[in-house]
Amino acid sequence: MSLDSKITTLNSWLLSRPKTSGMLVFIILLSVFNLSIYFRYQTVKEIEQHDMANILGVVKQNIEQTMRNSYVATITLALTIDDSGNPKNFEEVSKSLVNSYNSIDAVQLVPNGIIKYTYPIKGNEAATNFDILHSPLHRKAALKAIKTKAIYFSGPVALKQGGIGVVGRLPIFKKGKFWGFSAVVVHFNTFLKSTGFSTFKNDKYYFQISKINPITNKEEFFLENKSDFSKSDYQKVEIPEGDWTLYIIPKKQSYLLAEFFPIALISFCLSLLCGLFVTTLLKKPSELQEFVKLQTSKLRRSEFLFKSIFDHAGLGISHINSSTGTFIDGNDKFCEIIGYTHEEIKELNFMMITHPDDLQLDLDNMERLRKGEIAQFSMEKRYFRKNGEIIWVNLTVSPLWEKDEKIKTHIAIVEDITKRRASEQLILESQQKIKDLIDSIDGIVWEGNSEEPGITFISKKSESILGYTPEEWIADDYFWRKIIHPEDRDWVIKKSAECAKERKPFDSEYRMIHKNGNTVWVRDIVSIYHESENSIKFRGILIDITKSKQFEIDLNNSLKLVTEQNKRLLNFSHIVSHNLRSHTSNIQSLINLIELTEDKKEEEELLALLKSVSEALNETIDNLNEVVSIQTDITPVIEDLNLNKYINRTLEVLRDQILKNDADIRNNVPETVTVKFNPAYLESVLLNFISNSIRYKHPDRKPVIELNSYIENNFQVLEIKDNGIGIDLKKNGDKLFGMYKTFTNNAESRGIGLFISKNQIDTMNGKIEVESTLNEGTTFKIYFK
Amino acid sequence: MPQKRIYIIDDDPIYQLVTKRLIEKTSLFSETRAFVNGHEALHYFENTGDLPDVILLDIEMPGMDGWDFLDELIRIEKNCHKKVTIYVASSSIASEDKIKAQNYHCVKDFLSKPINLEKLKVIAEAE
Numbered sequence: 001m002s003l004d005s006k007i008t009t010l011n012s013w014l015l016s017r018p019k020t021s022g023m024l025v026f027i028i029l030l031s032v033f034n035l036s037i038y039f040r041y042q043t044v045k046e047i048e049q050h051d052m053a054n055i056l057g058v059v060k061q062n063i064e065q066t067m068r069n070s071y072v073a074t075i076t077l078a079l080t081i082d083d084s085g086n087p088k089n090f091e092e093v094s095k096s097l098v099n100s101y102n103s104i105d106a107v108q109l110v111p112n113g114i115i116k117y118t119y120p121i122k123g124n125e126a127a128t129n130f131d132i133l134h135s136p137l138h139r140k141a142a143l144k145a146i147k148t149k150a151i152y153f154s155g156p157v158a159l160k161q162g163g164i165g166v167v168g169r170l171p172i173f174k175k176g177k178f179w180g181f182s183a184v185v186v187h188f189n190t191f192l193k194s195t196g197f198s199t200f201k202n203d204k205y206y207f208q209i210s211k212i213n214p215i216t217n218k219e220e221f222f223l224e225n226k227s228d229f230s231k232s233d234y235q236k237v238e239i240p241e242g243d244w245t246l247y248i249i250p251k252k253q254s255y256l257l258a259e260f261f262p263i264a265l266i267s268f269c270l271s272l273l274c275g276l277f278v279t280t281l282l283k284k285p286s287e288l289q290e291f292v293k294l295q296t297s298k299l300r301r302s303e304f305l306f307k308s309i310f311d312h313a314g315l316g317i318s319h320i321n322s323s324t325g326t327f328i329d330g331n332d333k334f335c336e337i338i339g340y341t342h343e344e345i346k347e348l349n350f351m352m353i354t355h356p357d358d359l360q361l362d363l364d365n366m367e368r369l370r371k372g373e374i375a376q377f378s379m380e381k382r383y384f385r386k387n388g389e390i391i392w393v394n395l396t397v398s399p400l401w402e403k404d405e406k407i408k409t410h411i412a413i414v415e416d417i418t419k420r421r422a423s424e425q426l427i428l429e430s431q432q433k434i435k436d437l438i439d440s441i442d443g444i445v446w447e448g449n450s451e452e453p454g455i456t457f458i459s460k461k462s463e464s465i466l467g468y469t470p471e472e473w474i475a476d477d478y479f480w481r482k483i484i485h486p487e488d489r490d491w492v493i494k495k496s497a498e499c500a501k502e503r504k505p506f507d508s509e510y511r512m513i514h515k516n517g518n519t520v521w522v523r524d525i526v527s528i529y530h531e532s533e534n535s536i537k538f539r540g541i542l543i544d545i546t547k548s549k550q551f552e553i554d555l556n557n558s559l560k561l562v563t564e565q566n567k568r569l570l571n572f573s574h575i576v577s578h579n580l581r582s583h584t585s586n587i588q589s590l591i592n593l594i595e596l597t598e599d600k601k602e603e604e605e606l607l608a609l610l611k612s613v614s615e616a617l618n619e620t621i622d623n624l625n626e627v628v629s630i631q632t633d634i635t636p637v638i639e640d641l642n643l644n645k646y647i648n649r650t651l652e653v654l655r656d657q658i659l660k661n662d663a664d665i666r667n668n669v670p671e672t673v674t675v676k677f678n679p680a681y682l683e684s685v686l687l688n689f690i691s692n693s694i695r696y697k698h699p700d701r702k703p704v705i706e707l708n709s710y711i712e713n714n715f716q717v718l719e720i721k722d723n724g725i726g727i728d729l730k731k732n733g734d735k736l737f738g739m740y741k742t743f744t745n746n747a748e749s750r751g752i753g754l755f756i757s758k759n760q761i762d763t764m765n766g767k768i769e770v771e772s773t774l775n776e777g778t779t780f781k782i783y784f785k
Numbered sequence: 786m787p788q789k790r791i792y793i794i795d796d797d798p799i800y801q802l803v804t805k806r807l808i809e810k811t812s813l814f815s816e817t818r819a820f821v822n823g824h825e826a827l828h829y830f831e832n833t834g835d836l837p838d839v840i841l842l843d844i845e846m847p848g849m850d851g852w853d854f855l856d857e858l859i860r861i862e863k864n865c866h867k868k869v870t871i872y873v874a875s876s877s878i879a880s881e882d883k884i885k886a887q888n889y890h891c892v893k894d895f896l897s898k899p900i901n902l903e904k905l906k907v908i909a910e911a912e
Contacts, residue, residue, distance in 0.1 A: 574879050581876035585899035589803040613799055
């Protein structure tokens with residue numbers, strides 16, 4: 001068990017560490033491969049050593065064979081020496097020896113160390129009589145042979161007869177006394193051939209032969225390739241007959257490496273590959289394992305989170321069967337909101353506790369949710385609590401099925417908004433109160449957000465004051481401009497725009513046009529409110545001041561009237577003073593003259609003048625009386641008078657004058673026209689104007705007088721148009737209706753007629769207008785109220 | 786000092802007559818002439834080039850009144866190279882007429898009617 005668990009632990013340890021595991025695999029594989037390569041290397045090496053030993057053995061035998069042959073040859077040669085010490089049949093024996101032993105190139109007999117006999121002589125002539133015992137090169141080897149009394153090979157050494165060769169010398173003793181040597185000469189090449197080196201010549205090994213130089217005592221090598229091989233795995237064998245050492249040397253130590261390097265490389269790569277493979281292989285599960293672990297922890301966390309949310313949320317959360325509407329579960333808050341316990345809600349469905357007025361909308365929403373028309377929905381609705389209390393909640397329903405999945409359950413999140421609803425209600429009520437308050441203000445209250453035309457709010461009072469609804473105002477940015485009285489529009493817009501631009505309050509009185517066409521005087525007071533740095537609000541109130549304005553206008557009119565009357569009175573007093581004074585001064589002057597004169601006739605003449613002055617004075621006083629009577633007659637009788645009838649009567653009075661002046665009177669006044677006027681005044685007015693028109697006729701043409709009547713601005717107008725001399729209105733306009741103002745030299749003009757007529761018309765609240773061009777004619781317009 | 790010539794411009798025939806007679810009786814002036822209004826006087830001045838030393842001028846007159854006459858006279862004066870002394874003689878006591886008269890350079894004084902001996906003497910002796 002413990003082992004199993006250890007393995008499992010190790011497994012998971014390895015699985016979770018792909019890199020380490022990969023490295024391990026790599027190392028293990030590499031070691032295994034290396035080991036096997038090593039063993040293989042060792043084996044090959046051993047085989048090689050063995051091979052070398054074999055070859056060396058064969059070579060040694062070959063050399064020994066040569067030496068044996070040489071030995072036999074020297075013995076044979078030695079035997080030819082007779083007791084006297086002279087060789088017998090040297091030539092014959094030698095010949096047969098050289099011929100029978102390929103490895104021997106020449107034989108010699110060297111009595112007392114001096115070469116005397118040589119076969120074949122050809123090519124060896126130079127060696128004859130060479131004293132070897134006195135040659136430093138050969139002496140040592142020769143002495144050694146004598147000493148050991150056995151054949152001893154010297155060389156390879158430079159031969160006296162030329163070339164390099166090996167010389168084997170056998171000391172010959174005759175009767176116990178040294179005779180000389182029997183020698184064989186083997187050329188070095190022959191020697192080499194006999195060794196059989198060439199048969200073993202291959203890439204793997206080479207050979208070397210060495211000998212201690214007798215003179216220098218240093219080891220001397222004789223074969224080619226004298227490179228230092230002391231570090232190589234060489235093998236050697238000693239050949240005592242010549243003091244030679246035979247070496248076999250492996251040619252290239254690296255060839256083995258070269259042989260094993262690719263294998264090593266391949267195995268390295270293979271190991272690496274395996275390591276990587278393992279790493280990647282393990283990596284995936286490891287990653288997956290990590291991922292699963294992460295997901296699991298996430299899942300656990302989110303599960304915890306959701307559990308926490310569900311249990312402790314400030315919102316009521318319930319899980320509901322979407323088909324039946326029954327509650328599957330609900331959190332504490334939900335139970336608290338609706339006042340049921342966890343167990344009780346499981347017996348309920350949402351329809352049972354929903355207010356009947358909200359149920360249909362809820363069910364409709366659920367239906368749309370089930371059909372997939374909506375992804376979720378929110379609504380405000382009422383629940384019945386267990387105790388019967390009604391609460392307002394904000395419900396959010398989210399389905400727990402995916403699209404195209406079977407309809408299962410849903411989550412309903414419920415927030416108790418009863419308090420909010422109550423405060424909203426309060427706000428609404430207070431807003432309504434403010435609105436009512438604003439609407440109760442006896443003026444149109446409005447608000448705008450910018451200098452640009454257009455308003456954002458206007459109180460209902462606009463309907464009662466100007467007849468337009470707030471909707472009509474709001475709909476058109478230029479509405480206000482449009483309903484300003486045309487005569488006031490331009491200056492009001494200009495001024496208000498200026499004030500708005502300069503952020504100055506605006507307070508002006510102007511006229512607006514009511515929807516029914518009436519003129520309404522308003523006072524417009526506009527204030528500016530800075531809500532924040534960049535936000536500005538214009539608030540204003542339009543107060544209906546038509547009544548007070550009317551009073552003001554009436555008052556102004558009265559003032560104007562009084563001023564006018566005052567002026568007239570002053571004028572009148574001037575007139576009175578002027579006229580009376582002109583007469584009195586004349587009287588004074590006349591009396592003065594009368595006193596001065598002594599001539600009776602002149603006195604009478606002056607008295608006559610005095611009389612006429614007094615008459616004129618009388619007439620003036622009469623005229624003044626008449627004027628005074630008009631001005632003091634505060635309530636003259638006013639009747640409906642047929643205008644045409646009075647015109648005809650006047651024309652009758654003026655018949656003589658009309659005939660005399662051949663005047664053409666064209667009366668176009670309709671017979672039905674009536675005017676409200678004092679009868680006596682009307683007679684006087686008509687007489688005055690018509691007679692004036694005849695009186696001031698143009699001398700060059702027949703007078704034509706046209707009478708027309710029409711209605712203008714609620715006035716009945718009588719127009720009297722003549723083609724007379726005309727009046728220079730520019731010069732005399734202001735004096736036209738003054739007393740005793742005459743502008744012609746006409747003898748009949750008295751300067752009182754128009755003055756009286758004007759007074760009479762003014763008293764009747766009418767007015768006179770005049771248009772005239774000099775030498776063309778005059779048109780008087782009499783406006784009857 | 787030679788006697789001055791005096792002309793009267795007034796629409797009131799009685800005033801004209803009486804004043805002229807008074808002047809003649811006093812023998813303070815060498816010549817007297819009367820016109821009913823400004824037009825008539827101007828017409829005469831333009832035709833004859835005969836300008837008096839003194840004019841007694843009424844204001845309220847039909848046709849051409851005293852003020853219009855004064856405006857015209859300034860024009861004629863320039864042509865005739867003669868200076869005329871004007872006395873406005875009016876029965877008006879309106880102060881605006883007095884003020885207006887003062888604006889005219891050539892108007893020497895504003896006299897209230899009637900013109901009596903004392904006033905004539907002042908006119909005759911004035912520079």
